Amino acid sequence: MTCLHIQSLSKSWGAVRAVDAVDLELAAGGRAAIVGPSGSGKTTLLRMIAGFETPDSGSIRLDGTTLAEGGKAVPAHLRRIGYVPQDGALFPHLSVADNIGFGLSGERRERQRRIDELLAMVSLEPAMLKRWPHELSGGQQQRVALARAMAQQPRLMLLDEPFSALDTGLRASLRKAVAEVLREAGIASILVTHDQAEALSFATQLAVMRQGRLVQAGSPEQLYRHPVDADTALFLGEAVLLPATVRQGKASCRLGELSLHQRREDGPTSIMLRPDQLRLSAAGDGHPASGLVLDSDFGGQDCLITIQLPDSPAGQHPGVTLQVRSPSLTAPRVGSRVAVEVCGSAHALAG
Amino acid sequence: MSDSATRTAGRLAGQPAAALPLVRVGRSRGLVFWAGLLAAVVSLLSLMPLGFIAAETLAAGKDSIVELVFRPRVAELLVNTMQLMVISLPLCILLGVGTAWLTERSNLPGRRWWAMLAVAPLAIPAFVHSYAWISAAPSLHGLWAAVLLSVIAYSPFLYLPTAAALRRMDPALEDVAASLGHRPLAVFVKVVLPQLKLAILGGSLLVGLHLLAEYGLFAMIRFDTFTTAIFDQFQSSFSGAAANMLAGVLVLCCLLLLLGESALRGKARYARLGAGSARAQSRTQLGPVGALCGLSVCLVAAALSLGVPLWTLGKWLLAGGVEVWRNEWLWPALRQTLLLAGAGALITVAAALPAAWLSVRRPGKWQRLLESGNYVASALPGIVVALALVSIAIQWARPLYQTLATILLAYLMMFLPRALVSLRAGIAQAPVELENAAQSLGCPPARALWRTTLRLSAPAAAAGYAMVFLAIGNELTATLLLAPTGTRTLATGFWALTSEIDYAAAAPFALIMILLSLPLTALLHAQSRRSAGR
Numbered sequence: 001m002t003c004l005h006i007q008s009l010s011k012s013w014g015a016v017r018a019v020d021a022v023d024l025e026l027a028a029g030g031r032a033a034i035v036g037p038s039g040s041g042k043t044t045l046l047r048m049i050a051g052f053e054t055p056d057s058g059s060i061r062l063d064g065t066t067l068a069e070g071g072k073a074v075p076a077h078l079r080r081i082g083y084v085p086q087d088g089a090l091f092p093h094l095s096v097a098d099n100i101g102f103g104l105s106g107e108r109r110e111r112q113r114r115i116d117e118l119l120a121m122v123s124l125e126p127a128m129l130k131r132w133p134h135e136l137s138g139g140q141q142q143r144v145a146l147a148r149a150m151a152q153q154p155r156l157m158l159l160d161e162p163f164s165a166l167d168t169g170l171r172a173s174l175r176k177a178v179a180e181v182l183r184e185a186g187i188a189s190i191l192v193t194h195d196q197a198e199a200l201s202f203a204t205q206l207a208v209m210r211q212g213r214l215v216q217a218g219s220p221e222q223l224y225r226h227p228v229d230a231d232t233a234l235f236l237g238e239a240v241l242l243p244a245t246v247r248q249g250k251a252s253c254r255l256g257e258l259s260l261h262q263r264r265e266d267g268p269t270s271i272m273l274r275p276d277q278l279r280l281s282a283a284g285d286g287h288p289a290s291g292l293v294l295d296s297d298f299g300g301q302d303c304l305i306t307i308q309l310p311d312s313p314a315g316q317h318p319g320v321t322l323q324v325r326s327p328s329l330t331a332p333r334v335g336s337r338v339a340v341e342v343c344g345s346a347h348a349l350a351g
Numbered sequence: 352m353s354d355s356a357t358r359t360a361g362r363l364a365g366q367p368a369a370a371l372p373l374v375r376v377g378r379s380r381g382l383v384f385w386a387g388l389l390a391a392v393v394s395l396l397s398l399m400p401l402g403f404i405a406a407e408t409l410a411a412g413k414d415s416i417v418e419l420v421f422r423p424r425v426a427e428l429l430v431n432t433m434q435l436m437v438i439s440l441p442l443c444i445l446l447g448v449g450t451a452w453l454t455e456r457s458n459l460p461g462r463r464w465w466a467m468l469a470v471a472p473l474a475i476p477a478f479v480h481s482y483a484w485i486s487a488a489p490s491l492h493g494l495w496a497a498v499l500l501s502v503i504a505y506s507p508f509l510y511l512p513t514a515a516a517l518r519r520m521d522p523a524l525e526d527v528a529a530s531l532g533h534r535p536l537a538v539f540v541k542v543v544l545p546q547l548k549l550a551i552l553g554g555s556l557l558v559g560l561h562l563l564a565e566y567g568l569f570a571m572i573r574f575d576t577f578t579t580a581i582f583d584q585f586q587s588s589f590s591g592a593a594a595n596m597l598a599g600v601l602v603l604c605c606l607l608l609l610l611g612e613s614a615l616r617g618k619a620r621y622a623r624l625g626a627g628s629a630r631a632q633s634r635t636q637l638g639p640v641g642a643l644c645g646l647s648v649c650l651v652a653a654a655l656s657l658g659v660p661l662w663t664l665g666k667w668l669l670a671g672g673v674e675v676w677r678n679e680w681l682w683p684a685l686r687q688t689l690l691l692a693g694a695g696a697l698i699t700v701a702a703a704l705p706a707a708w709l710s711v712r713r714p715g716k717w718q719r720l721l722e723s724g725n726y727v728a729s730a731l732p733g734i735v736v737a738l739a740l741v742s743i744a745i746q747w748a749r750p751l752y753q754t755l756a757t758i759l760l761a762y763l764m765m766f767l768p769r770a771l772v773s774l775r776a777g778i779a780q781a782p783v784e785l786e787n788a789a790q791s792l793g794c795p796p797a798r799a800l801w802r803t804t805l806r807l808s809a810p811a812a813a814a815g816y817a818m819v820f821l822a823i824g825n826e827l828t829a830t831l832l833l834a835p836t837g838t839r840t841l842a843t844g845f846w847a848l849t850s851e852i853d854y855a856a857a858a859p860f861a862l863i864m865i866l867l868s869l870p871l872t873a874l875l876h877a878q879s880r881r882s883a884g885r
Binding site for chain 2: 050069082085
């Protein structure tokens, strides 16, 4: 069952197409993450869903109601879509209790009961209610902002880089907590972020945007293993890109004959391997994919090893320089020779 | 899928599908439209005097313009104005920058007190300065008297921005210059002074506009400027072509000042003075001779700008005794002043609100045009505003002539920028995300604006209100010309009494005006001390 349904949505700022014919679907209770470099249009897309901007064309539907179509839009305050911006945007002139209760109306006791409930939902102490926003830490502010947005029982929750101002440890734990709260309440959510690790761990569904266009959408695993192009591959994590030739369903490259994840016509192509697919071992003399360790960059638990592979013995593949992570304890020394093994199949990139 | 997800879906399915209205206007477009309309009306209103002078000049025809403008009287006024500017401005700059440096960047003994005393003359209306001096030395008149009083009354306009700029300046720049082998004096000239350029230019523009616009100060010491000449002309021949042409030349002078300042300012922004530096600035250690010189400069300045007025005022109050406080005009004048200032400030702040909101939330071509319109209009002297309003009222809206509405409109035109500047700063501190958040929580745009941005800019609105209130409280020129018959404010009451040379009776009026102005002066002082500035 689809909850959010976006069809060929576009928005321009002058001559710049900020969002260009984007299609997106989100299942009820699903968690989507939109990632992309800054200026890719992800925030504009989010703001159109929230109702802060009106799309030039295309439509947004939520549970069968039309929120935007043909240049017309439902005003933000009628949408019942929750919104948590980057810095929380807590009202500085209201206490925590009044911030959470901002969207609540009705009898005072009932309102207070809801506020207490919401505060507990985001795991904050009741003593916090009397505090002012400036007396809270960054993580607490974001929790209050989430509780405030949850108060109106939103049909969809939008998170606009809500963790990016926090430090690394807090970030991960708050991300988990937010995902948990949303899952419990069964609220579908969309997270916008430029941090690929955050997106991969938060989302059940991932969408990559670049220059206003939706480049690829799918499950995090699917996008990580099988990105549509080199840019997407590199955006979602470290990758080794190699030129290759496809022959009878196999890719022949400097690292040997590799099986391909998808069917490809014969001819030259470019393949991608994730660093976790590469293993280093001490090289016997005859190993076809062996090279010289040029550099070893110590990084704590693992080292980044730079390996120079010469032209292949038969001369059909030019030499390459690879960067491979290796556990520090067993990392090869600079100047030694190593063989590079590949696990799993390679992924051929388009274009 | 979890239980709760199904529950949510069920609840959502229960919602009427077509209940939400699709509207053509996007987010708060309606609000932007109305705010834009109101801001445009206010801007057009405040440009009315300029339009009036232009229309009158066009209507007068070439011959009449030549006859009225190219005559010895105009030349004489021009020479007076030029002399006043050329002599007073450098002196104001010297005194303002000098005292600012002494109080901010040297170890002058008692510098906190000197800093307060440097700002305090602002609490004394310019024409009260004049009154104090003329009643102490009745023979005082002419150019040099005008220069003396202008420097005394207006150098705080240079002190305030310069002191603020000195405070915000990044000491690292000076350290770097010193490490590059510059002596302290060279550092001051090559690094500090250039960074003060904007503050000095801004302050000088303010002083220049005051010199052009001031009536009371110069009328009392019988020094003729365009403003006093227009006033006399108006009183003798009412709104004649002669007065209008003089006003035309005065307006040209103002516009020239504006242009000159913006040309000199150029594109210079210099190093971002930013949110202040964590490190305290070093103070120059004055030797005994330096300290003595510094102290005497500050002492003489304070004696002339505060000592003489307070001493004279005290003398007259003592001489008048209890009797002067029984003046039947005094308390009604206070009441009327409070009433006019209260109502005028309220209207002005309300009128400034749409433009201020637009300039922060929807900056653009039209908004910038409106803003420059307001800026030019604010540079027009009160006498020009009054002249235009009187003439327009007489010609087209007779029932409005000499009514409360006209005088309040004049105040609005003259003091709009004070409210605007204050409100704009306040609104800029309320992030737009708060309005968005409120809307996503179910608040319609106007209510979201009210509950977040306007609520948060209330202190700024109050500061703007206070500024306008006190400006109106001390306003003389426009009030003399426009107020309904029988109106007597503290300023006009004071003026009437000094015109009859009843200095003792005028003293309580002056004292109350000074007491009313003290809070504003304290506010300005506090603002300039807050290093964040802007």
